[in-house]
Amino acid sequence: MNDNLNAMKDLAFYKPLMIADAYHDQPEKIGMFFDQRIINPLKHVQPELVTPAPN
Numbered sequence: 001m002n003d004n005l006n007a008m009k010d011l012a013f014y015k016p017l018m019i020a021d022a023y024h025d026q027p028e029k030i031g032m033f034f035d036q037r038i039i040n041p042l043k044h045v046q047p048e049l050v051t052p053a054p055n
Contacts, residue, residue: 016033016034019033019034020034
């Protein structure tokens with residue numbers, strides 16, 4: 001069981017490196033494989049409060 005875990009850890013590390021190497025000159029394709037939300041987290045925008053005009 002531990003051998004399988006170590007193999008999965010290796011794959012989880014080396015496969016992204018192989019993809020990045022294969023597409024190093026095509027950044028538009030790398031985006032299909034990598035999600036940059038970790039690097040650039042989504043920012044929640046607070047809605048602008050609109051105060052109604054007095055009648």
